[in-house]
Structure formats: structure tokens, C-alpha cells
Amino acid sequence: xxxPVLDVQGLRVEFPTRHGTLTAxxxxxxxxxxGEILGVVGESGAGKSMTGMAILGLLExxxxxxxxxxxxxxxxxDTLTEQQLQAVRGRRIGAIFQDPLTSLNPLFxxxxxxxxxxxxxxxxxxxxxxxxxxxxxxxxxxxxxxERIDNYPHQFSGGMRQRIVIALALCAEPELIIADxxxxxxxxxxxxxxxxxLKRLCRERGTAVMLVTHDMGVIAETADRVAVMYAGxxxxxxxxxxxxxxxxxxxxxxxxxxxxxxxxxxxxxxxIPGAMPRLNSIPPGCAFNPRCAQAGPKCSRDIxxxxxxGAACWLALEGATA
Amino acid sequence: xxxxxxxxxxxxxxxxxxxxxxxxxxxxxPRRTLRAVDGVDFDILPGQTLALVGESGCGKSxxxxxxxxxxxxxxxxxxxxxxxxxxxxxxxDPFASLNPRWRVGRIVAEPLRTLFPETTDVQAExxxxxxxxxxxxxxxxxxxxxxxxxGGQRQRISIARALAGEPEFLVCDEPTSALDVSVQAQVxxxxxxxxxxxxxxxxxxxxxxxxxxxxxxxxxxxxLGRIAEIQPTADLFANxxxxxxxxxxxxxxxxxxxxxxxxxxxxxxPSPVSPPSGCTFHPRxxxxxxxxxxxxxxxxxxxxxxxxxxxxxxxxxxxx
Numbered sequence: 001x002x003x004p005v006l007d008v009q010g011l012r013v014e015f016p017t018r019h020g021t022l023t024a025x026x027x028x029x030x031x032x033x034x035g036e037i038l039g040v041v042g043e044s045g046a047g048k049s050m051t052g053m054a055i056l057g058l059l060e061x062x063x064x065x066x067x068x069x070x071x072x073x074x075x076x077x078d079t080l081t082e083q084q085l086q087a088v089r090g091r092r093i094g095a096i097f098q099d100p101l102t103s104l105n106p107l108f109x110x111x112x113x114x115x116x117x118x119x120x121x122x123x124x125x126x127x128x129x130x131x132x133x134x135x136x137x138x139x140x141x142x143x144x145x146x147e148r149i150d151n152y153p154h155q156f157s158g159g160m161r162q163r164i165v166i167a168l169a170l171c172a173e174p175e176l177i178i179a180d181x182x183x184x185x186x187x188x189x190x191x192x193x194x195x196x197x198l199k200r201l202c203r204e205r206g207t208a209v210m211l212v213t214h215d216m217g218v219i220a221e222t223a224d225r226v227a228v229m230y231a232g233x234x235x236x237x238x239x240x241x242x243x244x245x246x247x248x249x250x251x252x253x254x255x256x257x258x259x260x261x262x263x264x265x266x267x268x269x270x271x272i273p274g275a276m277p278r279l280n281s282i283p284p285g286c287a288f289n290p291r292c293a294q295a296g297p298k299c300s301r302d303i304x305x306x307x308x309x310g311a312a313c314w315l316a317l318e319g320a321t322a
Numbered sequence: 323x324x325x326x327x328x329x330x331x332x333x334x335x336x337x338x339x340x341x342x343x344x345x346x347x348x349x350x351x352p353r354r355t356l357r358a359v360d361g362v363d364f365d366i367l368p369g370q371t372l373a374l375v376g377e378s379g380c381g382k383s384x385x386x387x388x389x390x391x392x393x394x395x396x397x398x399x400x401x402x403x404x405x406x407x408x409x410x411x412x413x414x415d416p417f418a419s420l421n422p423r424w425r426v427g428r429i430v431a432e433p434l435r436t437l438f439p440e441t442t443d444v445q446a447e448x449x450x451x452x453x454x455x456x457x458x459x460x461x462x463x464x465x466x467x468x469x470x471x472x473g474g475q476r477q478r479i480s481i482a483r484a485l486a487g488e489p490e491f492l493v494c495d496e497p498t499s500a501l502d503v504s505v506q507a508q509v510x511x512x513x514x515x516x517x518x519x520x521x522x523x524x525x526x527x528x529x530x531x532x533x534x535x536x537x538x539x540x541x542x543x544x545x546l547g548r549i550a551e552i553q554p555t556a557d558l559f560a561n562x563x564x565x566x567x568x569x570x571x572x573x574x575x576x577x578x579x580x581x582x583x584x585x586x587x588x589x590x591x592p593s594p595v596s597p598p599s600g601c602t603f604h605p606r607x608x609x610x611x612x613x614x615x616x617x618x619x620x621x622x623x624x625x626x627x628x629x630x631x632x633x634x635x636x637x638x639x640x641x642x
Binding site for chain 1: 472473530586
């Protein structure tokens with residue numbers, strides 16, 4: 001078997017507070033291979049962004065990795081010092097965040113920001129770096145690059161800004177890109193352009209991408225495999241076809257049913273009663289059991305866990321006897 | 323024939339976005355106006371839902387503000403054939419639209435106190451409890467503050483507040499776009515049930531075509547301040563007439579059959595301050611020809627019964 005680019009094993013992120021320790025990410029295991037896009041989907045507060053931040057080593061204190069391992073092409077990165085991490089971030093892992101306006105410095109020309117990032121990670125001269133910046137901007141589809149390289153971020157539209165953020169993430173040819181809601185702030189027609197771009201780059205360069213989003217539609221069109229998160233835990237992990245068409249976990253089933261369909265005419269949308277629990281009141285057993293119509297006695301006692309593809313649900317793990 | 327409850331005719335709203343006077347004087351900058359809404363007309367029949375869809379900057383929220391009187395129109399007419407006190411609004415952000423220092427009971431009772439000043443405290447309390455039950459909350463929630471609720475619950479409070487004035491007509495500006503999908507489903511189902519039970523009319527504004535398909539009887543697709551196409555929902559999805567609508571429909575991910583290698587729509591929405599000449603969609607339109615660059619297409623009775631503003635559609639060309 002080839003070595004995955006990203007290998008997360010039993011990751012646990014905790015936030016110590018005055019009222020006890022909160023577990024924001026609870027025993028997550030996943031892998032991403034070369035040229036693969038893994039979608040991480042879940043509702044707000046499910047821990048999907050926190051997982052991305054933990055991999056980037058950008059957890060805000062007092063948040064900390066309490067257990068587990070993060071391996072990047074076989075190298076452990078969760079135990080690195082801040083200084084060592086800085087050599088990994090940007091160079092080996094690129095990041096794309098939701099709001100392209102806050103990811104760019106408004107006081108510097110976009111070209112200078114690209115040149116600075118390229119020179120930080122590679123031994124290029126200023127002129128070489130500028131040529132590379134032009135190449136990258138062309139690659140992400142910015143028209144009239146020679147003129148636009150000396151523009152400031154505010155002179156670009158939202159979609160163009162996000163392309164520049166992607167160019168920045170590509171500067172050092174990273175092995176892995178973590179894209180956290182990269183299309184959420186954009187209009188639908190621009191959204192499609194950006195996901196198409198991400199897909200093309202990932203395919204051409206063999207970059208592994210972790211695509212964090214709440215939008216099942218974006219996942220269905222972009223990702224190869226999907227991880228569904230609920231209350232900090234993995235609910236289901238599998239190929240896009242399986243998770244979208246044949247979801248196993250009752251939460252995934254409910255989530256898929258609550259999206260208005262473009263084909264079927266429903267008078268009522270499927271609903272999941274209630275809401276996701278807050279981190280300080282996660283019920284014992286399966287975190288979804290109070291909202292689950294099929295929950296049995298075991299569901300409120302033991303936590304179902306998966307460390308590979310499958311559904312973290314006693315019904316799926318043990319058949320209908322749970 | 324039923325008389326529409328809302329008639330909007332040649333509605334226009336311009337905003338002055340000129341540089342300050344001194345800059346205009348010193349730097350010779352011209353006065354600039356932004357036409358946020360530019361000649362829009364539509365009717366809504368009682369008990370129906372009309373949806374306005376479009377991308378950011380197309381003027382849909384400005385129309386909501388014009389209809390509710392938060393902005394005055396620059397030109398054109400809005401006729402509301404009903405009691406103006408029976409119009410209410412639900413806003414997008416359930417965090418910004420509820421006063422954080424008021425208890426829920428006071429928030430929901432506010433329209434009661436304003437519109438029916440003779441209501442006694444006991445009556446108001448009973449009515450608030452009833453309204454909270456209608457939207458799926460508990461009467462005991464009246465004593466809580468907004469921060470104690472989740473986004474979906476807050477949007478239910480907004481709906482309860484809107485219902486307190488016993489409205490006939492609700493303007494809903496992106497009521498679910500700040501919510502997670504499973505919560506969105508709860509709120510959309512609630513809104514449909516209320517419409518059925520109370521005979522409400524909705525002007526529903528959204529950027530999400532799949533939500534709009536679920537909610538609306540009639541859909542108006544907007545582009546840069548104008549209505550590109552307006553059709554009953556089933557017709558719009560079965561037979562979209564405007565190239566922009568076709569491209570929009572193409573960009574929505576379809577979960578049942580993901581188009582994994584589709585070609586996305588090219589270009590971006592131009593700035594509304596300096597829109598393109600003629601049909602404002604022509605730079606992105608695969609069907610555009612000379613006339614589209616010069617003339618502005620209008621919706622006319624002889625072209626698909628006033629359903630579309632497009633020269634290509636008028637000539638029977640629809641394939642993108």
C-alpha cells in the first residue's frame with residue numbers, strides 16, 4: 001500500500017475551561033492519499049474546522065491536541081515545536097480559508113504578497129519569484145495578469161480574491177491543502193468556478209486536499225471520499241457515491257433528506273428533530289441517540305466508533321440488534 | 323380573477339454613490355448613481371409565494387426594503403391591496419434582528435403593543451405563549467433572552483414576532499441562509515405549514531434555487547437590478563427561457579446525479595455602478611449577438627407571454 005499524504009490517527013482536541021474539559025474533536029481517524037480530495041462535512045459546531053486547525057497546528061490556546069497522531073507523508077507533525085511547524089505550514093501544507101478578504105493583507109499589492117510567500121519557502125531571487133507569481137496567477141485563472149499583479153486586494157472581486165488565496169497556498173507546491181469553506185462566501189456561479197479549479201489543480205499536481213464545508217452539494221461534486229462529523233466525532237466515512245446515495249448513519253440519512261431536492265416534489269422536507277448537542281452536554285453513548293428514531297438501549301450506553309470506512313452506528317456495526 | 327395582493331410596477335431605486343462634493347470639485351470626478359432596482363414589475367396573488375432569486379448585488383434585498391417601506395422608491399409604483407399594518411418582515415440574520423437585551427416575551431409582544439394598544443398584559447402574555455407554541459417553542463421560553471437560543475430557534479422567534487401582528491403578507495429576506503441544512507428544513511416546513519393554516523402570502527428572497535423550488539409558486543430570476551425571467555416554478559425548472567437561468571440551474575449541484583466534470587459558468591457579475599450596455603448579461607451570454615450589445619430587452623406579451631427579457635429567446639433560440 002502506498003503511504004497516505006495525511007494520516008490522522010485517533011485525534012482528540014480538548015479545551016480546558018473553568019467548568020471542565022470540553023472535547024471538540026473526539027477520536028477522529030482519517031487518511032488522504034495523493035491527488036485525493038477528502039470532504040469533511042458537518043453542521044456548525046461539529047468540529048470540522050477544528051480538525052483542520054489541529055492539522056495546521058493553529059489551535060487557539062487553551063485548545064490542545066490531547067491524544068492521537070498526525071502524520072504528513074509519514075512524518076509526525078503534531079509533536080513539532082512552533083518553529084519547526086512554521087517550516088511545515090505554507091511549505092508542506094497550504095491553507096485556504098473562507099473569507100478571501102481577511103486572508104490577504106489589504107495594504108500590500110497581491111504580487112508582492114505572492115513574491116514574499118514564494119521567497120520565504122524557496123531560494124528564488126526577486127525576479128524569479130515574480131515570474132513564478134505570474135505563472136501561478138495564470139494557473140488559477142486570473143485574466144490580464146501582467147496588469148493585475150500590481151493591484152491591491154480590494155481591486156479584485158470576491159471570486160478573483162479567492163483565486164489569489166489559492167495561488168498563495170500553491171506557492172511552495174505543498175503536499176496537502178486544507179481548504180476550510182473556500183466557497184461559502186461566494187455566489188453560486190463563482191462557487192462552481194472555484195471548485196472546478198481546486199479539482200483541476202489537485203488532479204494535475206497530485207496534491208491531497210481536505211475540503212471542509214457544510215455544503216453537501218459542493219462535496220458531491222468535488223470530493224472523492226467524505227467524512228461526516230457530528231458533535232466532534234466521525235459519524236460516517238466512505239466514498240462520495242456511498243455516503244451521498246446510500247448513507248448508513250441515521251444522521252447522514254436525515255441530513256441528506258433535509259436538503260430540498262431538485263427532482264422530487266416534496267410537500268414537507270425530512271426533518272431531524274432537535275439540534276446538535278453543545279460540547280458541554282454531549283449525551284452518553286452515541287451523541288446522536290436522543291434525536292435518532294432507531295436508537296436502542298446500547299446507543300445510550302456505549303460510543304460507536306469507526307477507524308476506517310463505515311458508519312459509527314450500532315445498527316450498522318452490529319445489525320438490527322443494537 | 324383574483325386581485326393581486328401586491329402589484330409592483332416599473333419600480334426603480336437609485337443610490338447616489340458619487341465621491342464627496344469636494345473630491346468631485348477638485349478631481350473632476352463625475353456624479354455616479356447605482357441603479358439597484360431598475361424597472362421591475364411583478365404581482366403576487368393572495369396565499370401564494372413569489373420568490374426573487376439572484377446573486378449578490380442583483381437588487382433582491384433592495385426590493386424587500388422598498389416593498390416594506392424601509393426605502394422609498396426613486397420611481398415606479400408599489401400598490402399593496404391590503405391593510406398596510408398587516409405586512410411583516412423576517413430578516414436573514416437571527417442574531418442581529420433580535421434585541422439582545424429584551425426577553426423573548428417582550429420581543430414577540432412588540433407588534434401587539436404597537437398595532438393593538440388596547441391589549442392588556444394578561445392577554446398579551448397568553449397570545450405570546452400561543453405564538454411560541456405555534457412556532458414550536460414553549461411558552462416558558464418567553465422569560466429567556468435571545469442568547470439562550472440557537473440560530474434556528476431564534477429564527478422561530480423572529481417568525482413568532484412577525485405573526486404577532488396577524489399579518490397577511492410576509493416579506494422574508496433570506497430567512498434560512500444563516501442556518502444549517504437540518505435546521506433550515508425545520509424552518510421551511512414551519513413556514514409552509516403557517517402559510518397553509520393562515521393563508522399567508524410570501525415574498526421570499528433567496529439565492530438558493532433548490533430552496534426556492536421547494537417554497538415558491540412563482541419565481542423571478544434577477545440580474546443586475548432587472549427581472550431576467552419570471553415563470554411559475556414548475557415551468558421555470560422544466561423550461562428555463564433565459565440563458566442566465568439555464569446557467570444558474572446548471573451550477574446547482576445535484577445530489578442525485580452529481581455533474582462531476584461540468585464546465586462552470588464563465589465570468590462574474592459586473593459592477594452595478596457601470597453595467598454593460600444593452601442587455602447587461604451579454605458579456606457572459608453564449609447566445610449574445612449584436613442587438614444584445616445595443617438594446618435593452620424587455621418582457622413583452624408576444625415573447626413567451628411576458629415571461630422573459632431576452633432577444634435570443636424572442637427569436638426562439640434557447641440552447642446554451
